[in-house]
Amino acid sequence: MLHDVLGFFAIGGELTPQLILFVLLPPLVFESAYALDGRQFLKNLLPIGVLAVPALVLSTLITGAAVMAAGGASHGLTWPAAFLFGALISATDPVAVVALFKDLGAPKRLGILVEGESLMNDGTAIVLFNILLAVVVDQALGRQVAVGSLALGGLGKFALVAFGGVAVGVALATPLYALIGYVISDEAVEISLSVVLAYASFVIAEHFLHVSGVMATVSAGLVAGSYGRTKVSPSVSEFMHSFWEYMAFAMNSMIFFAVGLVIVQQVGWPEFVSLLPLFAVAVLVVLAARALGVFGSMPFVQRSVERISLPYQTVMWWGGLRGAVSLALALTVFMHPELPPHMRRTVLVLSAGIVLFTLLVNALTMQPLIKAFKLDQPTPQDRFAHAYAIREQVRVAEEVVDRLEREGAVLPTVLSHLRENIAERREVAQGALADAKAGIxxxxxxxxxxxxxxxxxxxxxxxxxxxxxxxxxxxxxxxxxxxxxxxxxxxxxxxxxxxxxxxxxxxxxxxxxxxxxxxxxxxxxxxxxxxxxxxxxxxxxxxxxxxxxxxxxxxxxxxxxxxxxxxxxxxxxxxxxxxxxxxxxxxxxxxxxEFPEYSACSQRNLAQLQVLRAVSHDLEHLAEMGLLTDKARAEARRELVEAERALRDEALEGLELDPLSLLRRVPALAGAQEQLLAELAEELVSRTFLEGQTIVSEGDTGDSLFLISRGCAGVYTANEAGEELRL
Structure with a gap:
């Protein structure tokens, strides 16, 4: 059976670079951006950007040069290929670390810095990877490569490709989520549209516009997670998060599975052993380059943003795990038919080895590191929340036991045992409250x-x-x-x-x-x-x-x-x-x-919407109890959706006052004919003044008549001392 599975990846080039980049990669990138706090990401954009662009380029150069100095040429690598390896292995993927942050209660800003950097440097690494891959292919085919023009042209191309991708993602995500805002509680439609966005942004940017597909997907995910958060129906929002978490997990698993199978099939044991010295050098250099990028750049960045402490920097350095993105790019190199086989195997084995090393060493030692720096210590707010939660748990448990006792459905001995447990938990709650008081x-x-x-x-x-x-x-x-x-x-x-x-x-x-x-x-x-x-x-x-x-x-x-x-x-x-x-x-x-008509209309619509939402929840409850057939449930749901859509489409009136109605309110025009009022209404011009803004000053030449439709105006003068007085 294993032979058959391995054969799947060998027959006809089934696992192509296009499959990896266009199928497996977009969900990974979109999910990371969608789950990120966009506001905090922008707030920390400077340190994230420095680590994701100049620090990553520096890491690429250091890693490539060190690998060549350690004998990379004897394993099929050229200088461009070594830099290509440096670019793909510099992309961080701290999924395990971020999950650990949440379990340990590490500071939120630390998680934003680590995850935000990973998100941006994925895009940077892939843009740099594509530029270098073209150079490596040209060199493998015997084409001339001008280093000077490559450096200058590569910088311009990098900027164009990166910012072009961002523009594409924003341009696609904004109208799409505006469209999703008109969909009412339809999980299939709303989630399907988000999947379309993840893949369409990548494909349109990468294949049709020749800009960065990863940057497009990143920006689309950020828009979806911020602007689109309130566009998604409330009943779909939680399921949307769960869906994308599963998609990311599935894509990660497929990439790791594919890498394992390909290495088992394509790399022999002698070749693997011969790469161990180069692998050891590569691991040390990758860690050293990461340290230089983090510790070397943060002192300059901290002059413009909130300080990033040394413990934060250390965790950011050690938490720079490598993962699915690096493996996906390594598979892309390995499956490229125009590159030498020896080079392809070397890049794949080194990449897989470093990913495995960071998962087994960095990830498993992250918890002791966080505890050593006391970054898992609860804040006063955390202690308060914990104590209050325990108190509420005890209160709810007591209410349930009292209800069971009133119903008489539980034996007294069982109730007595439950009360003993609650008494123990009450003591725990009191201790937590005392600790919270002492810690504040x-x-x-x-x-x-x-x-x-x-x-x-x-x-x-x-x-x-x-x-x-x-x-x-x-x-x-x-x-x-x-x-x-x-x-x-x-x-x-x-x-x-x-x-x-x-x-x-x-x-x-x-x-x-x-x-x-x-x-x-x-x-x-x-x-x-x-x-x-x-x-x-x-x-x-x-x-x-x-x-x-x-x-x-x-x-x-x-x-x-x-x-x-x-x-x-x-x-x-x-x-x-x-x-x-x-x-x-x-x-x-x-x-x-001031706006009685609008206020009444708005409150009526909101009250009707609340009624519809409550009825919808009640229908779901009835369905769970088995009191509704599938047909009756579908019909009732359709009627509720149509009613809610009608409420949303209803235009609220009362904010804009009709000029003719305004003139009818003027006492001096009470007896005027309708034709005269209509002619005057045609001449009226709407003007709005802010609170405290001057409408007309004493001594101005009067050429207008002001009719106050909403609000009020005051008349002020100045006394002999120049003090302002209200008349």
Whole structure:
């Protein structure tokens, strides 16, 4: 049977370079980008970019030169081939390390740095690999290669291919996820479209446009994981993550399986033994080049970004495992028919050996290294969360045992045993609470910052929950999450929560730009629609903040009852959320009074959407109980989807006031004829002024009549002392 399996890879060139690059590689790259926190990735882009581009190029040069100095020529390598090997083996793949970070509770930023670098240097390594592979093939075919023109042309080609790939990925992912936003709870369609995006971005970029397919897939995955996160139906989102995790696992397994089979079939034991000295040199050089890239570049990078400590740098160096990407590129070399067989076997064996070494040595010693640097130590927020979780587990367990006792369905001896177990867990909970109290400083300001981070974490989860239930629209959810991210960054940097908070208002420059465009005859309607959209987001985001702030207040009250944190520190955060809720309530009242029609229409739609989501959940529950046939379930689901689609397509009215309706409200024109009002309405020009912006100044030549459709205006003058007075 093994002979038959091996024969599959030998007959007719079944395992081709195209199969590896165009079938196995895109899911690996897309999943890594999709799972990455795009905001944190951009925040740490400078150190990630330095490690992924100049440090990788340096590693390529050092590795290639060292392999040739150690006798690579005797194993079929040329200088270009050695640099080709250096490029493919410099691509890191820290899947095992990132999983370990999550298990040990390592700092999130460390995981972002390691995983983000791997994502970018995969693209860099493959772009460099393709350039060098063309040179190696030309040399193998006896063509002349000009080193000088290659260096200059290669740099320009590298930039064009890399940035071109990024542009292709963004251009494909943005409209596709806008399209997915119109799909309602259809797992097959939404996941299929994401698969299409992963492969289409790679194929279109690599095959048709001749730019980097990996960079295209990376950028497409980042767009999908950030912009597209709220476009995917809430019921599909979790399954989408599980699907892509499985796809990455399957592709990884297939690549490792293929490499093992090919080596067993194609490489003899004597040749393998003869490569051991070169392999030993290659391992040492790869580790040394990695160390030079990390430790040598970080001191310069830290002048512009948050400091990256020496323990972080050490873990980043040792955690630079090699994996599926390096093996896929090595297989591409091995399957290339125009390269010498000896060269191909050498590249494959060295690559597989280094990948195996990093998995057996680096990965298995990573946990002791993290513990030695105490990077697994829980933060005060972690200790608090752990203690609170244990307390909640005990409370829920007690409620279940009490219910079982009331129902009388469990023997008293069993209940007694359960209560003994709960008593033991209660003691554990009390110990955890005591440890949390001891580990938290008595500094009220420091405690308040810790509580603020806890509250913001609760707020984020509450926003996503309400979005899933249909209580928040997608633009509102994006606005609230963006504001939450900004506040979380500030709290992490040591800044207290602000006194005032307004969500979804947009930048002042945007409002000024729209105000300048409104009087223009050709684009005034577009400016008014954009203004109306911004206003609708502001109104809905204010309503969302009111709801979410109230939910956070309730959770903070439960934490206060647990007496886990100093009441004075907790009160600071409670006061802020209470103030934000009242501010939102006041602003919501003013906006609702100004736009009563829109407010009523919007709230009606959101209430109907919540009803539809609740009915959908109830239908699933009935189906699980066996009370619905497949046909009845499908028909009910179809009706719910159609109803939700109709709600989404319904245009909300009430934001834009009809000029004729405005004129009818003017007391001086109460008796005017409709024809006159219609003629005046044709002459009206919409203008919008921001709060505090001057409409007209004393002494200006008057050539306009202003009718206030929404809001209010104040009249101010100056006294003899030059002080401004409101009349």
């Amino acid at each position: 400083s008595d500094d009220v300001a420091g405690l308040a910052l810790m509580v603020a981070r806890v509250a913001l974490s609760i707020e984020r989860r509450e926003v996503l929950r309400r979005f899933e239930n249909g209580e928040l629209t997608e633009p509102t959810t994006k606005a609230l999450l963006h504001d939450n991210d900004w506040l979380s960054d500030n709290a992490k940097a040591g800044h207290p929560l602000p006194e005032n908070r307004a969500v979804g208002q947009g930048a002042s420059w945007e409002s000024r730009l729209l105000s300048a465009l409104e009087p223009l005859p050709l684009i005034n309607r577009l400016a008014q629609r954009l203004r109306a959209r911004r206003l609708s987001i502001s109104l809905e985001a204010t309503r969302g903040l009111y709801l979410v702030a109230g939910a956070v207040e309730r959770v903070l009250a439960e934490i206060e009852e647990a007496e886990l944190i100093s009441p004075s520190a907790l009160a600071r955060v409670q006061f802020r959320y209470s103030a934000w809720r009242f501010q939102a309530q006041d602003r919501l009242g003013r906006l609702s009074a």
